[in-house]
Amino acid sequence: MDDVLTTGSATAIFGRAAVRRHLRAGTWQRPFRGVIVTHNGPLTRDQLERAILAACPAGSALAGPTAAHRLGFQGFAPERVHVVLPAGAKQPDIDAVFHWSTMLDSRDVLLNREPRMTTLERSIVDAASWSVSKARARVLVLAAFQQRLTSVRRMRDALSRRGPCRHRAVVIESILDAHGGIQSLPERDFDEIRVLAGFPKPERQAPVRGPGGRYFLDVWVPQLNLAIEVHGTQHAAIGQWTSDLHRANEVVIDGRRTLAFSSFAIRHERAVVIDQLRRAAGLTSTDVVPPKPIYGPGEYKISPADGPKVEGSVPTGAGPRRGGHTLVR
The missing domain is CATH 3.40.960.10 (VSR Endonuclease)
Incomplete structure (x- = not known):
């Protein structure tokens, strides 16, 4: 799509003089530094997401609930745009939710798709780990299976590369529970x-x-x-x-x-x-x-101190470690 471009791409296609002329005339707009939109109307959700990504460092990708929604995941459209940046990259000063990762190669990012985004499985795992509660994390994972968008093998593969993350134990439980019962x-x-x-x-x-x-x-x-x-x-x-x-x-x-x-x-x-x-x-x-x-x-x-006689039992152990890291492996 050529309605959202980096300034460099717009200059290469239309020429520097034409870009400046459209911006001065108000027929084009610059929503973020280094980004040109070739119209002067309100941005659609699609255009906003692509404009935010264009303003981010090279190698960034739409991620989590934003990428999952683009890939057909229904019922959990996010209010804000989520972007994952390469580890160590500086985030732009724009209104979006930023995360960082060292795992942004072809196994976790759809390199041949525009805009650049994480795979569905990686997006679901990320969205679950970024959730505020274990219940929300579980719902996201199970919904992906309910909507027949993924498989246990692909989800486990994505999680294996994710490294330590919040709600990891619940994500694992939910993947197993997709088989039911x-x-x-x-x-x-x-x-x-x-x-x-x-x-x-x-x-x-x-x-x-x-x-x-x-x-x-x-x-x-x-x-x-x-x-x-x-x-x-x-x-x-x-x-x-x-x-x-x-x-x-x-x-x-x-x-x-x-x-x-x-x-x-x-x-x-x-x-x-x-x-x-x-x-x-x-x-x-x-x-x-x-x-x-x-x-x-x-x-x-x-x-039990009193009451019916019962057998011995084994505790389930501690729940998933709470909290999380900004850097995703």
Whole structure:
């Protein structure tokens, strides 16, 4: 497109005298230093993004939510333009969000596309790591899979080059959860919650026969007549969504009670999950005393002071390191 040019390109195409004449006459405009727009009207969003990029140092690229939106990612259009600059480059004095990176080669940047921008997978990983919350980071990653824009292999490949970043653990979880269900959860995640809730040991992937054949329950607690479903991502495919709904209906028709949680809730909203599990089991706050962690040599156990007997469990470990670096590897 030749409506947004660097001053050098405009001079090479039209000549220095013509560029100066259009600027003096007001038929062209200079929105930023070193950038010429060959009309005098308001800039479209596309023109604004290209003008901001043209004002940045060589090697820069549109990035994060800005690049993802250009590449077909729907529902998360950013208000401000995000640009990634080569490490050590000086940012221009313009209204945009700037980041820095040492990884801006052909594996992470679409070199044959104008304007220059990061790949979809790198853009999603960056947008997630720049998010203000873990929940927002998770939504961005799962939405990319829901919209069928990427694959687990490509996302993991992009993340492997990203280096340490904010919300990295949640991004990894969400990539795995794109395959759905409790299979993507470490067994200890649900087991620790079960112990804290005072639940007996359940059956996992319990087979059940229905009119349409055999299917499996993520978690089945026969003592409580309770099935628990854990969803990794919501409705990633219409066919799978329909199948899951049919299966849920069969569970209820068969006389079983059912609870459903997201894998994000299992990992990060445990208080809510434990509360609902306890109430589903008919327990009150006085029925189960919150277990106290007991640390021993090389092991971790959960032991309730009173209440039902429960098995030992393993903690899930610390969450993702908070904060982040301006420089992206």
